[in-house]
Amino acid sequence: MAVKRKIIKERVPTPERPAEERIKSFVEVNLGYTFELAVKEAERCLQCPYNYAPCIKGCPVHIDIPGFISKLVEYRDDPDKAVKEALSVIWTCNSLPATTGRVCPQEDQCEMNCVMGKVGDKINIGKLERFVADYAREKGIDEELLFEMIPRIEKKGQKVAIIGAGPAGLTAAGELAKLGYDVTIYEALHEAGGVLMYGIPEFRLPKSIVESEIDKLKKLGVKILTDHIVGRTVTIEELLEEYDAVFIGSGAGTPRLINAPGINLNGIYTANEFLTRVNLMKAYLFPEYDTPVKVGKRVVVIGAGNTAMDAARSARRFGSEVIIAYRRGPEDVSARVEEVEHAKEEGIKFEFFVNPVEFIGDGKGNLKAVKFEKMKALDERDSRGKRKIVGTGEYVTIEAETAIIAIGKHPNRLIVNTPGLKVERGRIVVDENLMTSIPGVFAGGDAIRGEATVILAMGDGRMAAKAIHEYLTKKRENGNA
Amino acid sequence: MYKILEKKEIAMRNTWYKVHAPHVAKKVKPGQFVIVRAFKNGERIPLTPVMWDRDEGWIVLIVFTRGKTTARMANELKPGDEILNIAGPLGNPAEMEKFGKILAIGAYTGIVEVYPIAKAWQELGNDVTTLHVTFEPMVVLKDELERAVGRHVVETVPIDPNLDFPTNMKNVTKRLVEKVREMLEKESYDLVFMVGPTGDQKAVFEVVKEFGVPMKADLHPIMVDGTGMCGACRVTVGGEVKFACIDGPEFDAYEIHWDELIARSGYYTDMEQRAMQEYMKLIEQALQGGEQ
Ligand SMILES: Cc1cc2nc3c(=O)[nH]c(=O)nc-3n(C[C@H](O)[C@H](O)[C@H](O)COP(=O)(O)OP(=O)(O)OC[C@H]3O[C@@H](n4cnc5c(N)ncnc54)[C@H](O)[C@@H]3O)c2cc1C
Ligand SMILES: Cc1cc2nc3c(=O)[nH]c(=O)nc-3n(C[C@H](O)[C@H](O)[C@H](O)COP(=O)(O)OP(=O)(O)OC[C@H]3O[C@@H](n4cnc5c(N)ncnc54)[C@H](O)[C@@H]3O)c2cc1C
Ligand code: SF4
Ligand code: FES
Numbered sequence: 001m002a003v004k005r006k007i008i009k010e011r012v013p014t015p016e017r018p019a020e021e022r023i024k025s026f027v028e029v030n031l032g033y034t035f036e037l038a039v040k041e042a043e044r045c046l047q048c049p050y051n052y053a054p055c056i057k058g059c060p061v062h063i064d065i066p067g068f069i070s071k072l073v074e075y076r077d078d079p080d081k082a083v084k085e086a087l088s089v090i091w092t093c094n095s096l097p098a099t100t101g102r103v104c105p106q107e108d109q110c111e112m113n114c115v116m117g118k119v120g121d122k123i124n125i126g127k128l129e130r131f132v133a134d135y136a137r138e139k140g141i142d143e144e145l146l147f148e149m150i151p152r153i154e155k156k157g158q159k160v161a162i163i164g165a166g167p168a169g170l171t172a173a174g175e176l177a178k179l180g181y182d183v184t185i186y187e188a189l190h191e192a193g194g195v196l197m198y199g200i201p202e203f204r205l206p207k208s209i210v211e212s213e214i215d216k217l218k219k220l221g222v223k224i225l226t227d228h229i230v231g232r233t234v235t236i237e238e239l240l241e242e243y244d245a246v247f248i249g250s251g252a253g254t255p256r257l258i259n260a261p262g263i264n265l266n267g268i269y270t271a272n273e274f275l276t277r278v279n280l281m282k283a284y285l286f287p288e289y290d291t292p293v294k295v296g297k298r299v300v301v302i303g304a305g306n307t308a309m310d311a312a313r314s315a316r317r318f319g320s321e322v323i324i325a326y327r328r329g330p331e332d333v334s335a336r337v338e339e340v341e342h343a344k345e346e347g348i349k350f351e352f353f354v355n356p357v358e359f360i361g362d363g364k365g366n367l368k369a370v371k372f373e374k375m376k377a378l379d380e381r382d383s384r385g386k387r388k389i390v391g392t393g394e395y396v397t398i399e400a401e402t403a404i405i406a407i408g409k410h411p412n413r414l415i416v417n418t419p420g421l422k423v424e425r426g427r428i429v430v431d432e433n434l435m436t437s438i439p440g441v442f443a444g445g446d447a448i449r450g451e452a453t454v455i456l457a458m459g460d461g462r463m464a465a466k467a468i469h470e471y472l473t474k475k476r477e478n479g480n481a
Numbered sequence: 482m483y484k485i486l487e488k489k490e491i492a493m494r495n496t497w498y499k500v501h502a503p504h505v506a507k508k509v510k511p512g513q514f515v516i517v518r519a520f521k522n523g524e525r526i527p528l529t530p531v532m533w534d535r536d537e538g539w540i541v542l543i544v545f546t547r548g549k550t551t552a553r554m555a556n557e558l559k560p561g562d563e564i565l566n567i568a569g570p571l572g573n574p575a576e577m578e579k580f581g582k583i584l585a586i587g588a589y590t591g592i593v594e595v596y597p598i599a600k601a602w603q604e605l606g607n608d609v610t611t612l613h614v615t616f617e618p619m620v621v622l623k624d625e626l627e628r629a630v631g632r633h634v635v636e637t638v639p640i641d642p643n644l645d646f647p648t649n650m651k652n653v654t655k656r657l658v659e660k661v662r663e664m665l666e667k668e669s670y671d672l673v674f675m676v677g678p679t680g681d682q683k684a685v686f687e688v689v690k691e692f693g694v695p696m697k698a699d700l701h702p703i704m705v706d707g708t709g710m711c712g713a714c715r716v717t718v719g720g721e722v723k724f725a726c727i728d729g730p731e732f733d734a735y736e737i738h739w740d741e742l743i744a745r746s747g748y749y750t751d752m753e754q755r756a757m758q759e760y761m762k763l764i765e766q767a768l769q770g771g772e773q
Pocket of ligand 1: 102103104105163164165166167168169186187188189192193194195196199200228229230231249250251252253275306307308310336412414415444445446447451452453454455457
C-alpha cells in the first residue's frame with residue numbers, strides 16, 4: 001500500500017467482437033482480459049485501505065475488491081498463483097464470480113464509488129472479477145480450491161431443502177453444503193440456473209459457464225432434483241416433514257402483461273416466453289433443436305430494463321429490425337450501461353415517451369402494429385425518484401409482426417399460494433433473518449424483492465444460509481439437550 | 482431420467498408408454514398433466530398421465546403421433562430407454578363433485594385424458610356416459626372405459642384414402658357434432674365435458690349451448706414451462722387473461738374466447754410442418770442407407 005503508484009487515467013479496454021459480426025450469432029460479445037491486460041488494469045487500482053475502500057461499500061456482498069485486485073499484481077510472475085489467491089478472496093463473499101463479473105450493474109455499485117473516477121476512468125472491477133473466474137475455470141484452479149475445502153467440511157446430519165435453482169437458491173445451497181448440511185434443491189425446470197439459464201442470453205452469459213458453476217455445487221454434495229415443482233410435485237408442508245429447514249429462492253417468474261386490447265394476438269410474446277424459447281430451448285438453432293420461435297421482420301420490445309435489452313438483442317440476431325419502446329425517458333432506462341451501448345451498436349433503435357394502448361391485428365389473429373400514446377414527463381418525481389409521466393392524447397402507431405413485453409414480473413404464484421405464508425403485494429414477507437411467517441422456512445432473492453439483481457439474490461442466499469445455520473445449530477443443541 | 486418400462490402401439494398413431502416417474506405417480510390427480518422433454522435437443526410438450534400406480538411409481542402416457550416431437554418419441558424411444566424430463570404433475574385437478582348425469586366427450590386421443598376424470602366421477606357416484614369419436618383404426622381404451630363408466634359410446638369414421646387429411650378430419654367433426662346433438666336430444670345431462678382439438682371443442686360447444694347444458698372444456702393451448710412463468714398458454718376466459726397451465730387446464734366453455742384460442746394454437750403450423758418434413762427426410766435417408 002505504501003508503494004507510490006503512477007496514476008494511469010485510462011482504462012485498459014477489454015476486446016469485443018465487432019457489432020456487424022455479433023448480430024449474426026449468439027457467441028459471447030465481450031472477450032474479456034488476458035492475464036497481461038488484467039495485470040495492467042489491476043495496477044491502476046489505488047489500493048484504498050479496506051476500511052475506507054468505497055468500492056467495497058458499493059458492492060452488495062462486500063467483496064474485498066482491493067484485496068483480490070492486489071493479488072494479481074503481487075503474483076504477476078506466477079499467473080496461476082495470482083488467480084488462485086484472488087479467487088479465494090472473492091469466494092469468501094461470492095461463489096459465482098464468472099456470472100456476476102458479466103451481469104452485475106457495476107456502474108451503479110462498486111465502480112460507481114471508485115475513487116479513480118475523480119481523476120480518470122474508474123477501475124474495471126467487473127471485468128477483473130470475470131477474468132479471475134474465467135482463468136481459474138480454464139486452468140482447473142477453482143476445482144483445486146474446492147477440493148482443498150471439501151475435506152474440512154464437518155457433517156451436521158441435518159437436511160435443508162432449497163426451492164429454485166436460481167442465484168439465490170444456488171448460493172444458499174453452496175454455503176449450507178460448505179457448513180456440512182445435506183442439501184437438496186427442488187427446481188421446476190429441466191435445468192438449474194434460473195434466470196441465468198432461461199433468461200440471460202448466451203451472448204452475454206455463456207450457458208457452459210453457468211453449468212460449470214452448478215457442477216461445483218454438485219461436487220460439494222448438493223443434490224438437484226429438476227422437474228420438481230413445489231406447490232404441485234411436493235408442498236412446503238411436506239418438505240418440512242422431511243427437512244429441518246427450507247429456503248425459498250423461487251424468483252419472480254410470473255410475467256406482467258399489458259392490459260390493452262389485442263394482448264393475446266399471435267406474435268405477442270412475454271419476454272420470458274421469448275427468451276425461454278431462445279435461450280433454454282435454443283430456438284435459434286431450429287430445426288436442429290425442436291422448439292420454434294417466430295421473429296417478424298419488425299420487432300417492438302416494450303420496456304427498457306435488462307430483460308428488454310436481452311429480448312431486443314436476441315431478436316436482432318434473427319435478422320430483424322428492432323425498436324425498444326419505453327414510456328419514460330432515456331435517463332430512466334434501468335438496464336446496465338454496457339448492454340444499452342451494445343444494443344445501440346447493434347443497430348437497435350429507441351423510442352422514448354411512448355406507452356402501448358392497443359395491439360392491432362391483421363384480422364387473422366396475428367399482430368400487425370402497436371398503437372402507442374405519446375407521453376410527457378412532469379417535474380414531479382415518484383417514490384423511486386423517477387419523473388412522473390402523463391399521456392398527451394397524441395398517438396403513434398409502429399408496424400410490427402412481433403411484440404415482446406418486458407415490463408416486469410411477479411413472484412411465482414404456485415409458491416405464494418402456500419397456506420400460512422405471509423405475502424404482501426405478491427412478495428414473500430421475511431424478518432431481518434430472512435425467515436418467513438412459517439417457522440423454519442426462509443426466503444430470498446426476487447421472491448422477496450420482486451425483480452432485483454443477481455448479486456442481491458446471492459447476498460440473500462448467503463445471509464439465509466447463515467441464518468439457517470444458526471437456526472439449525474439451536475435445533476441441534478435443543479435436540480441433544 | 483425416467484425409464485420407459487413398456488412401450489406399445491395400441492392403435493394407429495397411438496403409442497402407450499409406461500414410464501417410471503415416482504414423483505408424478507405419487508401426487509397426480511385426474512385432470513393434471515406433465516411436461517415431457519424426451520430428447521436433448523427436444524421440445525417441452527404437455528401430456529396427460531392416463532393411469533398410474535403410486536406404490537410402484539409409474540405413470541402411463543398415451544400419445545398421438547402428431548408432429549416432430551411425438552413422431553420422434555414413437556420412432557426413437559425403445560422400452561428400457563430413458564425420457565430425459567418429466568415435470569409435474571401440473572395444472573389443477575378436475576373438480577371432484579357430484580354433478581349428476583355427465584356426458585364426457587373425447588375426440589381422437591382426447592379420450593385418454595377423459596378416462597381418469599370420467600372414472601373418478603363415476604366412482605364418486607355420478608352417472609357418466611363417455612363418447613369417443615375418432616377414425617376407425619384409432620379407437621383406444623374401449624374396454625377400460627366400458628368397465629369404468631356407466632355407458633361408453635364409440636363412434637368411428639373410416640379413413641377415406643382418396644381424401645386429404647384435413648377433409649378426413651372434417652368428417653370426424655361432422656359425425657361428432659351430429660352424435661352430440663342426437664345424444665342431447667334423447668337425454669338430458671347436467672354437465673358436458675370435453676377434451677379434443679380446439680376446433681372440435683368449439684363445434685361441440687355450439688351445440689351444447691343450444692341445449693343450455695353447462696359445459697367444461699380441458700384446453701390445450703401451446704405451452705412451454707407449464708408453471709406460469711412464460712405466458713405462452715394464455716387464453717381469454719370471461720374477458721380476463723388466464724394462464725391455462727396454472728389457472729386451468731379446465732375452464733367453463735361458455736366463458737372461453739374460442740376464436741382467439743384457435744388462432745393461437747395454429748401459430749407455429751408452418752414451422753412445425755417444416756420440422757416434420759426435414760425429419761421425414763432424415764428417416765428416409767436412414768432407411769435407404771439401411772437397405773444398401
Ligand atoms: C432477461 C433478464 C435479464 C437480466 N439481466 C440481469 C443482469 O444483467 N444483471 C443482474 O444483476 N440481474 C439481471 N436480471 C435479474 C436477475 O436475473 C434476477 O434478479 C435473479 O436471477 C434473481 O435470482 P433468484 O434466485 O431470486 O430467482 P431466479 O433466477 O428467477 O430463479 C428462480 C428459480 O426457481 C425456480 N422455481 C420457481 N418456482 C418454483 C417452484 N414452485 N418450484 C420449484 N422451482 C421453482 C425457477 O424455475 C428458477 O429456476 C435479469 C433478469 C432477466 C429476466
Ligand atoms: C394439458 C395438455 C395435455 C395434453 N395431453 C395429451 C395426451 O395425453 N396425449 C396426446 O397425444 N397429446 C396431448 N396433448 C397434446 C400434445 O401436447 C401435442 O400433441 C404435442 O405437443 C404435439 O407435439 P408435436 O411436436 O408432435 O407436434 P407439432 O407439429 O409441434 O404440433 C402440432 C400441434 O400440436 C400442438 N402443440 C405443439 N406444441 C405444443 C406444445 N408445446 N404445447 C401444447 N400443444 C402443442 C399445437 O396445436 C400444434 O399445432 C396435451 C396438450 C395439453 C396442453
Ligand atoms: S475504490 Fe477503486 S481505486 Fe480504490 S480500491 Fe476500490 S477499485 Fe481500487
Ligand atoms: S405454459 Fe408457460 S405460463 Fe403456462
